[in-house]
Amino acid sequence: MSNSAKVKELYSLISSINPKYKFFNNITPLETLLQNTKEDSKLITYALKDNISTKEHPLTCSSNILNGYKPNYDSTVNKLLKQQNNWINLGKLNLDEFGMGSGGVHSNNGVVINPLYDPITLNNNKNNTNIETRVAGGSSSGAAALCSAKPTFSTDNLPFERLAHFTLGTDTGGSVRLPAAWCNVLSFKPSYGRISRFGVLPYAQSLDTVGIISSDLNIISQVYGILDKFDEKDPTSMSKSLRKHVTDRDYGEDNDIISIGLIKEFNLNDIPKATKDIYYDFLQKLMEMNEIFEIKKVSVNSINNSLPIYFTLAPAEAASNLARFDGLRYGADGNETVERDLKEDGMFVKSRSLFGEEVQKRILLGNYNLSSELYDNKYKKAQVLRTELINDFSSVFKDEHPVYPTHFKAKKDPVDVIISLTSTDKTPLLSDFLKSNSVSPLDEFCNDIFTIPMSLAGLPVVSIPIKNTGISIQILGQFGFDEKVLRIAQKIENLLLK
Numbered sequence: 001m002s003n004s005a006k007v008k009e010l011y012s013l014i015s016s017i018n019p020k021y022k023f024f025n026n027i028t029p030l031e032t033l034l035q036n037t038k039e040d041s042k043l044i045t046y047a048l049k050d051n052i053s054t055k056e057h058p059l060t061c062s063s064n065i066l067n068g069y070k071p072n073y074d075s076t077v078n079k080l081l082k083q084q085n086n087w088i089n090l091g092k093l094n095l096d097e098f099g100m101g102s103g104g105v106h107s108n109n110g111v112v113i114n115p116l117y118d119p120i121t122l123n124n125n126k127n128n129t130n131i132e133t134r135v136a137g138g139s140s141s142g143a144a145a146l147c148s149a150k151p152t153f154s155t156d157n158l159p160f161e162r163l164a165h166f167t168l169g170t171d172t173g174g175s176v177r178l179p180a181a182w183c184n185v186l187s188f189k190p191s192y193g194r195i196s197r198f199g200v201l202p203y204a205q206s207l208d209t210v211g212i213i214s215s216d217l218n219i220i221s222q223v224y225g226i227l228d229k230f231d232e233k234d235p236t237s238m239s240k241s242l243r244k245h246v247t248d249r250d251y252g253e254d255n256d257i258i259s260i261g262l263i264k265e266f267n268l269n270d271i272p273k274a275t276k277d278i279y280y281d282f283l284q285k286l287m288e289m290n291e292i293f294e295i296k297k298v299s300v301n302s303i304n305n306s307l308p309i310y311f312t313l314a315p316a317e318a319a320s321n322l323a324r325f326d327g328l329r330y331g332a333d334g335n336e337t338v339e340r341d342l343k344e345d346g347m348f349v350k351s352r353s354l355f356g357e358e359v360q361k362r363i364l365l366g367n368y369n370l371s372s373e374l375y376d377n378k379y380k381k382a383q384v385l386r387t388e389l390i391n392d393f394s395s396v397f398k399d400e401h402p403v404y405p406t407h408f409k410a411k412k413d414p415v416d417v418i419i420s421l422t423s424t425d426k427t428p429l430l431s432d433f434l435k436s437n438s439v440s441p442l443d444e445f446c447n448d449i450f451t452i453p454m455s456l457a458g459l460p461v462v463s464i465p466i467k468n469t470g471i472s473i474q475i476l477g478q479f480g481f482d483e484k485v486l487r488i489a490q491k492i493e494n495l496l497l498k
């Protein structure tokens with residue numbers, strides 16, 4: 001079968017299932033897909049979270065405030081992917097509005113349905129009110145769900161057994177790792193600054209990191225290799241000299257025993273027993289391979305401050321970033337808005353009410369944290385605590401932090417990488433997720449308890465499912481040592497998780 005025929009088949013499948021599953025905010029038109037398809041080599045299909053700019057599609061961030069907006073430029077990541085021969089961008093993927101959320105339920109385009117629990121069948125019943133419907137996780141919900149989606153019928157006519165080889169999401173506090181875990185696929189959040197954020201709409205710019213999702217770690221490494229480049233258009237891009245500094249110090253670990261840390265302070269008491277059993281069983285197997293791995297307990301003293309630090313800093317940054325959406329340049333029509341402003345209750349209320357509820361909540365929280373009376377005791381304090389956390393993490397790893405060497409703290413018994421659970425439990429039912437959200441909006445924040453610390457410290461993390469369990473683990477290392485983390489993850493996957 002020709003590549004063009006496969007693309008047609010794939011296009012018709014994703015177009016027919018999207019009204020139900022809501023993976024995409026925007027599917028690339030068939031004509032464009034065919035123009036990009038060549039017959040000379042293997043096809044690779046991918047798609048991007050809809051907070052990453054492409055010239056070809058509108059950018060919505062799943063928000064009404066961006067109605068009608070189409071960027072006239074490409075993000076650097078899109079530019080780099082477009083340079084690959086026969087790599088086809090299927091479109092833009094649904095997300096929690098502006099990346100805020102952990103369930104894929106805060107989108108102006110509807111809730112993303114997890115295809116693992118609602119399998120894709122030939123005759124998809126659009127009105128299927130299956131009570132077992134589960135969330136895809138968020139905020140890169142469409143990105144994880146699309147990589148996971150695997151039709152139940154023969155896929156000989158598709159380029160791959162899944163609907164996409166990989167997707168790009170963004171991870172500010174866990175947004176590629178949590179949905180990937182809940183959709184049973186792998187994900188990689190590189191070190192902060194490794195992949196360019198030029199053209200990626202900021203949520204909280206001191207944390208935002210482009211991440212890669214796939215069902216195959218080799219593909220993740222390949223895509224990372226393409227995107228891991230200095231970009232002068234991104235002021236936070238890791239400099240060339242820093243990249244070289246780290247590469248020169250990555251000595252490999254092939255002949256050494258890999259030492260793995262388990263964080264003492266992570267409280268597993270409230271984790272459901274079934275989840276703990278799966279995790280302990282995995283650790284037990286790891287421990288038995290004592291000619292390859294050694295397991296140690298490590299202390300990251302301040303790790304339990306992570307959630308309050310994050311929910312002080314991330315909304316504060318978001319409130320500043322989202323101030324640009326003032327209704328004059330995006331969203332409501334400019335002239336109409338000015339007229340309305342003169343007649344009615346002001347431009348601000350009208351335009352800002354185009355934000356969804358979750359985003360409005362974050363803007364309020366962020367501005368509250370930044371208000372002059374609270375600034376010292378909240379925002380500034382959170383910054384101080386964040387630095388403490390970075391240092392605590394740093395003192396655990398054998399590798400020296402390339403930006404803040406831990407000269408003031410002796411490393412006691414350092415490790416190569418740390419392992420932890422990715423999420424506190426298996427994928428929740430959509431109904432339970434919505435219920436707990438309406439009872440306490442803070443419940444949703446707690447889903448990220450295991451992913452946020454690494455985002456605050458900017459560390460590289462791979463998340464991998466423990467086969468057939470619905471539970472994933474994270475493998476993380478020192479800032480900048482992304483390749484080392486990928487290598488060790490590959491080893492652990494090969495030995496224990498495949």
Ligand code: GLN
Pocket residue numbers: 099100101102138139170171172173174175176203314448
């Ligand atoms: N769930 C977290 C939040 O809502 C993380 C989101 C993200 O990583 N983009 O802030």
